[in-house]
Amino acid sequence: MRLKRVLVKLSGEALAGPGGAGLHGETLTTIASDIAAAAHDGHEIAVVVGGGNFFRGVQGLNKGLDRPTADSIGMLGTVMNALALEHAIDTAGVPARAMSAVPMPSLCESYARKRALDHMAHGKVVVIGGGTSNPYFTTDTGAALRAAELACHALLKGTNVDGVYTADPKTHPDATRYDRLTHDEAIGRNLKVMDTTAFALAREAGLTVVVFSVLDAGAIGAVLSGTGRYTLVTP
Numbered sequence: 001m002r003l004k005r006v007l008v009k010l011s012g013e014a015l016a017g018p019g020g021a022g023l024h025g026e027t028l029t030t031i032a033s034d035i036a037a038a039a040h041d042g043h044e045i046a047v048v049v050g051g052g053n054f055f056r057g058v059q060g061l062n063k064g065l066d067r068p069t070a071d072s073i074g075m076l077g078t079v080m081n082a083l084a085l086e087h088a089i090d091t092a093g094v095p096a097r098a099m100s101a102v103p104m105p106s107l108c109e110s111y112a113r114k115r116a117l118d119h120m121a122h123g124k125v126v127v128i129g130g131g132t133s134n135p136y137f138t139t140d141t142g143a144a145l146r147a148a149e150l151a152c153h154a155l156l157k158g159t160n161v162d163g164v165y166t167a168d169p170k171t172h173p174d175a176t177r178y179d180r181l182t183h184d185e186a187i188g189r190n191l192k193v194m195d196t197t198a199f200a201l202a203r204e205a206g207l208t209v210v211v212f213s214v215l216d217a218g219a220i221g222a223v224l225s226g227t228g229r230y231t232l233v234t235p
């Protein structure tokens with residue numbers, strides 16, 4: 001697998017560390033060092049961050065919010081993560097640029113495809129917040145969208161499970177792990193590690209998705225060198 005340019009999706013929960021909510025400094029540093037090392041090795045890296053550690057749109061519904069408002073709050077959370085990760089990657093010694101799909105010019109650059117490609121070509125890690133900038137979508141779909149339009153060689157979905165299972169391993173301890181499956185199988189078997197819109201977009205774009213646990217130090221490097229533990233979802 002040639003993985004010169006990749007899109008790394010980090011769920012908000014991955015940045016929350018053991019507390020499960022908000023930001024965990026040590027976890028942020030570990031993940032940022034991993035990304036910096038990969039960039040140092042010559043990989044072009046864009047990151048799409050989730051926001052579930054701060055707020056998910058669905059949480060707003062039982063507070064009386066309507067879905068677009070709740071999702072707007074969710075998207076703001078992803079920008080908080082993007083700013084934190086930008087700083088952590090900078091601190092790890094590789095220049096990073098946060099870009100928001102929801103324009104917030106006094107906080108960071110607005111996302112634009114050609115500008116993101118230019119940053120990556122100059123060795124900067126691009127950290128994209130704001131998801132797709134539309135309600136009713138997820139950052140997984142944002143990740144598939146950016147991976148496709150930035151012509152990435154794969155979408156590396158870093159999460160808290162080490163691959164795709166026959167059912168959610170958290171609620172089905174007897175579920176077994178796939179080494180490899182197709183987008184059609186992931187969609188047809190309703191495997192909810194990523195939402196269907198994201199899998200469908202990845203299928204349309206012929207994009208390989210690599211699902212792995214980002215919790216171990218060096219996990220991203222291990223995936224890039226082909227030595228890690230992961231599930232490949234391929235056309």
Ligand SMILES: Nc1ncnc2c1ncn2[C@@H]1O[C@H](COP(=O)(O)OP(=O)(O)O)[C@@H](O)[C@H]1O
Pocket residue numbers: 011013052140158159160161163164165166167168169170191192193194
């Ligand atoms: N078939 C499956 N294989 C692996 N993980 C699954 C599956 N179905 C559901 N999951 C769940 O998907 C989660 C990973 O997705 P992620 O986007 O990181 O979290 P979330 O959906 O909570 O934001 C895991 O916590 C896991 O419990």
Ligand SMILES: O=c1ccn([C@@H]2O[C@H](COP(=O)(O)OP(=O)(O)O)[C@@H](O)[C@H]2O)c(=O)[nH]1
Pocket residue numbers: 010011012013049050051052053055056057058070071072073074075077078130131132133134135136137138139140142
């Ligand atoms: O394109 C997008 C991406 C995200 N969100 C909102 O932002 C929240 C946080 O994103 P997500 O749940 O994908 O984060 P993750 O699960 O990866 O932490 C979502 O619940 C949605 O409310 C949205 O409205 N549009």
